[in-house]
Amino acid sequence: MTLTEKLSELQVGAVSPGEPLKDHCTWRIGGPADALAEPSSKEEIARLLAFVREEEIPLLVIGRGSNLLFSDKGFRGVVLKLGRRFSALSVKGTRVRAQSGVWVPGLARIVAGAGLSGFEHAAGIPGALGGLIVMNGGSLRRSAGENVRYVDALSRGGEFKRFAPDECGFSYRRSVFQDGGARAGWIILGAELGFEPSDRRTVRKACLDALAERRGKFPLRLPNCGSVFTNDPKVYELAGPPGKIVEDAGLKGATVGGAMVSPLHANFIVNLGGASAADALGLISLVRRRVFDRLGVWLDTEVRYASEDGTVIPASEACPR
Structure with a gap:
């Protein structure tokens, strides 16, 4: 069989x-x-x-x-x-319970439609709720962990656990759920999120504004993974956000194979068609080396690399220096 x-x-x-x-x-x-x-x-x-x-x-x-x-x-x-197939959700008062497969932009619309504020920053983030929590993702200087009231998860051994916010290890683009890859760690089943009551029209407008900003700034017409490099506070203080750093290094439009640093926003790497993982990693490596040569710092990545054996690590760790 x-x-x-x-x-x-x-x-x-x-x-x-x-x-x-x-x-x-x-x-x-x-x-x-x-x-x-x-x-x-x-x-x-x-x-x-x-x-x-x-x-x-x-x-x-x-x-x-x-x-x-x-x-x-x-x-x-x-x-x-x-x-x-794993995306049920319910709204009760100011709380939303959602399974991990819920589409984040759709969740943001539902939250706004319920007259709840606090999730506008996620209106344009493509991805599932589980992934958003794993990465403690967000935008506009906000993060998903700010809304979490608890996270339900299952261990690889079948143990169920409800994580309180202080057990999730939330920090900038980090959580305890990132560790393990194919061999260990926790599988997020869902979460309860908390919000503040607000005016529906005000919240919807904020969501539309966030979407409009993304459409104007980001290369949404070509396949990409969103922001490639993390916005490290120390690096930001030294030279600004990663998009500016990559642009200042003269790398807008740089290519390796079918992967290209977007001419629209330099913290995005787009697939021009037929790009391979080797192309993407090669371009990430080129950018990191060029920035290090100019500034003496290595840019870390938000995007994570899943190897053939299931090891999941930041893509920057899969790149040769």
């Missing part, structure tokens, strides 16, 4: 064999996974975890893939995708 047949028999959700990972990330880069499963319930997730643990099969957990660079070789194991 094949791996796909075993997974289908276990009833762990929709199962796809040899699935191209480029179809599951916003950069449109990545080779095939041995199998990809999309569960729709906690029970299906638990069955999948028990199976891969017993069979000693590597497991890689993803959301909507908006902050991931997959290996050109894909992934030798099972990819667990928490996306549309």
Whole structure:
């Protein structure tokens, strides 16, 4: 019996064999996974975890893939995708409970429609709620962790835990949920978020303003992963935000293979068509080296690299210096 047949028999959700990972990330880069499963319930997730643990099969957990660079070789194991099939949510007063696969821009619209404020910064961030929490993502100097009241997660061993905000280890683009890759760590099932009551029209306008700003500043027509480099406070004090630093280094429009530093915003690397992970990593490496030669600092990356064996690390750590 094949791996796909075993997974289908276990009833762990929709199962796809040899699935191209480029179809599951916003950069449109990545080779095939041995199998990809999309569960729709906690029970299906638990069955999948028990199976891969017993069979000693590597497991890689993803959301909507908006902050991931997959290996050109894909992934030798099972990819667990928490996306549309795992995206229930409910609003009660000023609190919102949402599963990890909820689409962040859609969540921002629902929050605004309920007359709640505090999530406007996320209106244009492409990705799933689980990924937003993992990265403590945000914009306009805000972060997702500010809204978290608790996070529900499942360990690779099947243990359920509810994390209070102070247990999540939130800091700039960091959380405790980033560690582990295919071998350890916690899988976010969902979260409860808290907001402040406000005027619907005011909140909706703020969301529309955030979206308009993104459309004017960012290269949204070509596949990309969002901001590539982190906005480190010490580096910012030295030379400004990463987009400016890369632009000042004369790298707008720089290319490696099919990957290009966007001429519109230098903290974005776009896929011109057919870019490989090697192209993207090569361009990240070129940018980091050029900036180091000018300023004596290494830029770190927000985007994370998932290797063939499922190790997930910042893309900057996968680049040769």
